[in-house]
Amino acid sequence: MERLTSFSSFTDDPFDKPPCRGCSSYLAEPYIKCAECGPPPFLLCLQCFTIGFEYKKHQSDHTYEIVTSNFPVLDPTWTAQEEMALLEAVMDCGFGNWQDVANQMNTKTKEECEKHYMKHFINNPLFASTLLNLKQAEENQHSDTAIPFYSAEDPPRPTFDSLLSRDMAGYMPARADFIEEFDNYAEWDLRDIDFVEDDSELLHALKIAVVDIYHSRLKERQRRKKIIRDHGLINLRKFQILERRYPKEVQDLYETMRRFARILGPTEHDKFIESHALEFELRREIKRLQEYRTAGITNFCSARTYDRLKKTREEECLKRTMLSEVLQYIQDSSACQQWLSRQADIDSGLSPTMPVTSNSGRRSAPPLNLTGLPGTEKLNEKEKELCQVVRLVPGAYLEYKAALVNECQKQGGLRLAQARALIKIDVNKTRKIYDFLIREGYISKA
Numbered sequence: 337m338e339r340l341t342s343f344s345s346f347t348d349d350p351f352d353k354p355p356c357r358g359c360s361s362y363l364a365e366p367y368i369k370c371a372e373c374g375p376p377p378f379l380l381c382l383q384c385f386t387i388g389f390e391y392k393k394h395q396s397d398h399t400y401e402i403v404t405s406n407f408p409v410l411d412p413t414w415t416a417q418e419e420m421a422l423l424e425a426v427m428d429c430g431f432g433n434w435q436d437v438a439n440q441m442n443t444k445t446k447e448e449c450e451k452h453y454m455k456h457f458i459n460n461p462l463f464a465s466t467l468l469n470l471k472q473a474e475e476n477q478h479s480d481t482a483i484p485f486y487s488a489e490d491p492p493r494p495t496f497d498s499l500l501s502r503d504m505a506g507y508m509p510a511r512a513d514f515i516e517e518f519d520n521y522a523e524w525d526l527r528d529i530d531f532v533e534d535d536s537e538l539l540h541a542l543k544i545a546v547v548d549i550y551h552s553r554l555k556e557r558q559r560r561k562k563i564i565r566d567h568g569l570i571n572l573r574k575f576q577i578l579e580r581r582y583p584k585e586v587q588d589l590y591e592t593m594r595r596f597a598r599i600l601g602p603t604e605h606d607k608f609i610e611s612h613a614l615e616f617e618l619r620r621e622i623k624r625l626q627e628y629r630t631a632g633i634t635n636f637c638s639a640r641t642y643d644r645l646k647k648t649r650e651e652e653c654l655k656r657t658m659l660s661e662v663l664q665y666i667q668d669s670s671a672c673q674q675w676l677s678r679q680a681d682i683d684s685g686l687s688p689t690m691p692v693t694s695n696s697g698r699r700s701a702p703p704l705n706l707t708g709l710p711g712t713e714k715l716n717e718k719e720k721e722l723c724q725v726v727r728l729v730p731g732a733y734l735e736y737k738a739a740l741v742n743e744c745q746k747q748g749g750l751r752l753a754q755a756r757a758l759i760k761i762d763v764n765k766t767r768k769i770y771d772f773l774i775r776e777g778y779i780s781k782a
Contacts, residue, residue, distance in 0.1 A: 356384055368380045368402060422437070526547070704724050706724060709730055750780070752767065755769075
């Protein structure tokens, strides 16, 4: 089967094409390309093709293509090769220098070149509409992305060692520099270097190496400054406020993934965190819906009733907890009255100032308020009650609990004396923690 291959497959310059595989001569159009061999293309001149040249996998009965540019494209009197030659000549000689264009082509006159080019490449309606659309698209793109210039006020210039300057880590907005840069003394290594003509090759190469090291340190300094500016870390307080809008779990993820922010861009990093925040919200909503399904709720009207009853139940549980706290002071009427008065002040929004004291003169501290303390969300209700009574912050309780549980697993049991040796706190608090862990089954007695 014979086909004509477009001239765009190969350039007109014979030196740009592979030589003939038969005689190794430079190919001149027309020539033959095997349609079954390649890549690379298997090309033959007409002489080798007529004698049926075969080489390795190539056989003389393979289908082939005739590669030529001797066919019209835009004008019946102009071949494709001449069209390419005209365009190359206009690029080389410049638009309007038609005599030079004709001299370079050698096949057309000055008038023919000018007439053909103006008719088919300048005044062609198809090309004109295409160029017009491209120009309009470019103008629309520039009009959308253009940023009008407005005279801005001077950037803030906090005084040295002021509160704002310390919050900004000594950043000087007007200069886009810090008072103390990263690797601030990198220039000291260059202060004594001086290039002179009588330096030996080894000394000159050593000085060049020191300068290259200095350049790498400057690049690292610029890289760090760019990360700080791109991610908005200059105003750290504002950055921390933005972090707090996420739930606690997402804040922990934000803290963990902060080290990877230098790899991603600021927008990509924020999208990553936002996607995980959305995932957390979806998981929480799914958990809530699963709770409804477990309770046998099938519509949102029943779900609202369930939420209201659940809230009432939690309030009643809180009241019972407060009642158990009151019972701790029931034997001392004076301390009980003071504690009730203090709770009334708390409920009314006042700051309680009256300490709870007993008749024996010893001060009895009120239960610890766990609101906002880190680690509170990791405790169950009984553990929260223990921390309130013992007045132990949740983080410390979790550490003591982990230490006692680990020691119990190692020893196969744990005695009170061993517990007191592990956690160096008040012995009464240690006993209460030890008894609680025994009662809840976290540890066992030795």
